[in-house]
Amino acid sequence: MRYLRGVHSLWCKLFLILCLSISTVWATEPSPARQSELRNLLKNDCGACHGLTLQGGMGPSLLPDSLIEKPDELLVTTILEGRKGTAMPPWQPFMTREEAAWLVAILRKGKN
Numbered sequence: 001m002r003y004l005r006g007v008h009s010l011w012c013k014l015f016l017i018l019c020l021s022i023s024t025v026w027a028t029e030p031s032p033a034r035q036s037e038l039r040n041l042l043k044n045d046c047g048a049c050h051g052l053t054l055q056g057g058m059g060p061s062l063l064p065d066s067l068i069e070k071p072d073e074l075l076v077t078t079i080l081e082g083r084k085g086t087a088m089p090p091w092q093p094f095m096t097r098e099e100a101a102w103l104v105a106i107l108r109k110g111k112n
């Protein structure tokens with residue numbers, strides 16, 4: 001019986017570790033409700049300059065092929081801080097760095 005109890009607490013610990021690691025993975029991804037807000041923002045606000053299908057307009061194309069050679073860091077920083085001297089505004093007041101990174105990830109997939 002003693003042996004069994006030891007096994008039991010080991011499984012408890014493993015289970016806890018599993019839960020903790022899952023919650024940190026989830027933390028980097030916006031909640032489903034927030035994801036749909038961000039997708040709306042992309043379509044309505046970003047789309048106003050980057051084109052309705054993000055193929056480019058007043059701002060450059062944000063389609064996967066156009067982003068292929070641009071590092072995440074550059075794109076995330078551009079979204080958060082905008083580009084001085086251009087029409088690209090800073091979005092920092094409206095989203096976190098994790099959310100901007102999530103937007104870049106969905107832009108790269110091209111399924112917005």
Ligand code: HEC
Pocket residue numbers: 041042045046047048049050058059060062066070075076078079083086087088089091103
């Ligand atoms: C008022 C117009 C405008 C809006 C709104 C706008 N952008 Fe931009 N964006 C631009 C312009 C213009 C540039 C190009 C800046 C330059 O010349 O470097 C740009 C550049 C970018 C770049 C860098 C692209 C590259 O090829 O280097 C990204 C990424 C980007 N915008 C994402 C977004 C996202 C995401 C949104 C919405 C949250 C958004 N933009 C909203 C005008 C806009």
